[in-house]
Amino acid sequence: MKDFAPACERNKGPILNILRDILDQEALVLEIGSGTGQHAGHFAYHLPHIRWQPSELPDRLDSIRAYRMDSGLVNLLEPFGLDLLQPLWPIEHANAVVCINTIHIVPWRGVEKLLSGVAGLLSTGGLFYVYGPYRYSDRPLEPSNEEFDRWLRARDHQSGIRDFDAVNALARRHNLTLVDDRPMPANNRSIWWAKH
Numbered sequence: 001m002k003d004f005a006p007a008c009e010r011n012k013g014p015i016l017n018i019l020r021d022i023l024d025q026e027a028l029v030l031e032i033g034s035g036t037g038q039h040a041g042h043f044a045y046h047l048p049h050i051r052w053q054p055s056e057l058p059d060r061l062d063s064i065r066a067y068r069m070d071s072g073l074v075n076l077l078e079p080f081g082l083d084l085l086q087p088l089w090p091i092e093h094a095n096a097v098v099c100i101n102t103i104h105i106v107p108w109r110g111v112e113k114l115l116s117g118v119a120g121l122l123s124t125g126g127l128f129y130v131y132g133p134y135r136y137s138d139r140p141l142e143p144s145n146e147e148f149d150r151w152l153r154a155r156d157h158q159s160g161i162r163d164f165d166a167v168n169a170l171a172r173r174h175n176l177t178l179v180d181d182r183p184m185p186a187n188n189r190s191i192w193w194a195k196h
Contacts, residue, residue, distance in 0.1 A: 001066035008038040018190045027095035033102035037064030044076035051075050055082035084110040096127040107158035119174035122195040129192040134164040142187040
């Protein structure tokens with residue numbers, strides 16, 4: 001039942017180092033796009049002060065449930081189905097939202113729904129953290145990410161590595177202020193905004 005993604009194993013440590021810094025108080029954290037569930041189990045274990053709420057498309061919850069069952073962690077909550085393109089989300093509030101390797105997978109209207117939905121969940125000061133590759137206007141895309149972008153677009157023409165300026169402009173429209181943008185291994189980024 002438990003799926004395994006090698007990329008999750010590679011990036012869970014570096015991401016945890018960031019999350020330890022920015023999620024340093026008790027909080028309910030919604031993870032959007034929990035994938036296999038590897039991240040949820042790892043972060044909930046290492047951040048025991050956080051109630052970690054995984055979510056994924058409704059038909060992709062089995063692996064997340066299996067990781068949760070194996071973990072035995074009380075702060076790792078039962079995952080629920082969340083489709084960005086549906087009008088209603090099954091949660092009304094979170095102290096922070098984490099979204100890893102999702103923005104380049106969903107269509108742009110999904111990115112728009114993500115930002116508007118996150119803004120509706122967060123109170124003032126709440127954080128929205130994303131991880132993944134981005135394009136920047138002041139430098140060329142890395143060769144490995146150019147290849148990844150071609151693969152994404154061949155698989156689904158509505159996906160692809162997003163332009164940071166476009167995502168940040170969308171965040172600003174939803175009262176999210178950029179806090180930091182840090183380089184990560186394998187030409188990825190850790191970026192987070194705060195609701196104001």
